[in-house]
Amino acid sequence: MKPSTNMVLADHRLSLEIRRYRHPMEPRNLANEIDLESVLHLIESVKSAYPVVRRFYRLKAKLLGLKKLSDYDRYAPVGGIQAGIDFKTCRRIVLEGYREFSPRAAEIAGEFFDKRWIDAQIRPGKQGGGFCCQTTPDLHPYILVNYTGSLRDVMTVAHELGHGLHQSLARRAGILESDAPLTMAETASVFGEILIFEKLFEGEKNPQKRLGLICGKIDDNFATVFRQIAMTDFELAAHQAGLAGGELSSRTLENLWMKTSAEMVGDSVTLTEHYRHGWKYIPHFIHTPFYCYAYAFAQLFVLCLYQKYKADKSAFVGRYFEMLSLGGSRRPDELAALVGLDIRQKEFWQAGISFLETLVGQAERLASK
Numbered sequence: 200m201k202p203s204t205n206m207v208l209a210d211h212r213l214s215l216e217i218r219r220y221r222h223p224m225e226p227r228n229l230a231n232e233i234d235l236e237s238v239l240h241l242i243e244s245v246k247s248a249y250p251v252v253r254r255f256y257r258l259k260a261k262l263l264g265l266k267k268l269s270d271y272d273r274y275a276p277v278g279g280i281q282a283g284i285d286f287k288t289c290r291r292i293v294l295e296g297y298r299e300f301s302p303r304a305a306e307i308a309g310e311f312f313d314k315r316w317i318d319a320q321i322r323p324g325k326q327g328g329g330f331c332c333q334t335t336p337d338l339h340p341y342i343l344v345n346y347t348g349s350l351r352d353v354m355t356v357a358h359e360l361g362h363g364l365h366q367s368l369a370r371r372a373g374i375l376e377s378d379a380p381l382t383m384a385e386t387a388s389v390f391g392e393i394l395i396f397e398k399l400f401e402g403e404k405n406p407q408k409r410l411g412l413i414c415g416k417i418d419d420n421f422a423t424v425f426r427q428i429a430m431t432d433f434e435l436a437a438h439q440a441g442l443a444g445g446e447l448s449s450r451t452l453e454n455l456w457m458k459t460s461a462e463m464v465g466d467s468v469t470l471t472e473h474y475r476h477g478w479k480y481i482p483h484f485i486h487t488p489f490y491c492y493a494y495a496f497a498q499l500f501v502l503c504l505y506q507k508y509k510a511d512k513s514a515f516v517g518r519y520f521e522m523l524s525l526g527g528s529r530r531p532d533e534l535a536a537l538v539g540l541d542i543r544q545k546e547f548w549q550a551g552i553s554f555l556e557t558l559v560g561q562a563e564r565l566a567s568k
């Protein structure tokens with residue numbers, strides 16, 4: 200028995216009853232300023248694309264020289280880890296990528312380097328990870344990363360500078376409205392990452408390295424899109440089981456976890472006995488129920504956004520800046536409408552999913568060479 204999880208479920212149940220929510224996800228949707236239908240469309244669209252996950256994991260097993268992946272193999276890097284990129288080179292790569300998108304974006308990002316607003320050096324006692332800290336709108340943001348010279352770290356710098364760009368632009372919206380809701384907060388960061396990825400991928404001529412790059416990108420995207428939706432599916436199943444039957448045993452929760460994970464990977468990955476406990480280490484289930492779908496939302500939203508950019512670069516850039524500078528002063532659907540996207544449409548998410556399918560197709564072609 201996991202008493203804390205049952206307490207979370209019971210507390211959530213009570214809150215739904217007292218406040219007359221129709222669905223377990225509604226309190227989170229309210230905070231995210233998104234309607235239930237849109238979230239259900241997102242979940243449905245992602246789940247119906249689960250076969251592409253299996254397709255990639257079968258390919259990845261081959262590339263790693265395995266018969267079949269086990270759960271712990273899924274994020275193993277194909278072709279090893281690319282490292283040895285000094286911070287000066289990182290700066291050049293990131294700023295060039297931003298500049299090709301828009302000189303204004305490079306100017307804002309460049310200020311973070313020039314004015315030393317990025318704490319990148321590794322020191323004993325320094326906090327791990329990376330983030331961009333928004334202060335108050337009268338001050339600029341600060342970035343913390345732990346730069347080791349890997350390609351992943353270059354992506355992290357590009358990611359955090361995206362937050363920096365977003366937060367710098369949204370200062371205009373004022374202290375009460377500059378903060379973007381969870382669903383939109385990762386827009387510029389993920390967009391920045393894609394810009395740099397495409398630049399590196401286009402520039403790389405070695406097929407083996409191209410394959411490594413693209414597999415890394417797919418790994419990240421799958422973790423953010425498919426895995427987070429499988430987690431949301433588990434969480435929903437747990438809350439619904441709790442609603443129907445009160446307290447749940449650890450075994451029941453484990454079974455739900457295995458079932459929702461197996462639905463995603465099918466027979467392409469062996470889910471080991473240890474994997475049964477995976478749900479226990481996800482803090483969101485305890486502290487912020489139904490947080491996870493926002494990751495998938497944000498990632499797919501940005502992939503759709505990126506398609507828009509590719510289709511008409513000159514019309515896109517100005518609207519994109521306008522959208523970012525509004526911060527959280529409009530609802531996500533209103534912000535999306537500014538760049539010509541309608542997130543309420545059932546088919547909306549398909550553009551992002553198709554992009555992922557294209558990446559898997561590219562990886563398959565590179566692997567066959």
Ligand SMILES: [Zn+2]
Binds near residue numbers: 358388
């Ligand atoms: Zn981020």
